[in-house]
Amino acid sequence: MQTEQNQEIILNKPMSRPWGYYIVTSVGKGFQTKIIHVNPGQKLSVQSHNHRNEHWFVLSGIANVILNNDEKILSSGQSVDIPLKAIHSLQNLQETDLEIVEIQTGDLLSEDDIIRYSDIYGRV
Numbered sequence: 001m002q003t004e005q006n007q008e009i010i011l012n013k014p015m016s017r018p019w020g021y022y023i024v025t026s027v028g029k030g031f032q033t034k035i036i037h038v039n040p041g042q043k044l045s046v047q048s049h050n051h052r053n054e055h056w057f058v059l060s061g062i063a064n065v066i067l068n069n070d071e072k073i074l075s076s077g078q079s080v081d082i083p084l085k086a087i088h089s090l091q092n093l094q095e096t097d098l099e100i101v102e103i104q105t106g107d108l109l110s111e112d113d114i115i116r117y118s119d120i121y122g123r124v
Contacts, residue, residue, distance in 0.1 A: 018121040019044055022102075032109040035059075036090070038098040043091040045119035052106030052113060054082040056090070061098030064091040087117060 009032075014021040019042035023035045038044070038061075046066065056065070057079040065072040065080055066089040072080055082088050084106070092098035106113075116124045 018042070018123075020097075027109070030105055030107070030109075032104045034102045034104070036100045036102050038063075038090060038092040038100075040092055040095050040097065043120055044089055045114070045121075045123060046087060046089045046117045048085050048087045048115045048117070049106070049113045050085060050115070051108035051110075052104045053084050054088075055103040055105075056080050056082065057101045057103075059099040059101060061092060061096055062094050063098055063100060064093050065089070066091070 009024055009027050011024055011027070014023050014037075020037040020039040022037065024032060025035060026033045036056075056063070056074075058074045058076050060076055063072075063074045065074060066087075067080065067082065068086050068088070074080060090098075090100070118124060
């Protein structure tokens, strides 16, 4: 599937990352949804986006969310909005897996719209 930005999107295929994986489940005009699986003890980079908002809904596990220097701890059924340009990160400090649904909305829904500030895997 091609997006409006001519980016190749593969639906329902796990995309491996150092912290776990994500699966793009749907794509449409101005939105994209993903399942994000964070392995125990792992953390996504501290980052922001210039072109998209995100909404995270916890499916299972406990999410430690950093949002503009505030920490939020979310459990199954809870959610948080990540506004455009907000500095944020997601971490799983537990011994069990963390899964969230991420709903992205905006004019550019691409992995290229990630500005990393710090990353425990050296991807800055």
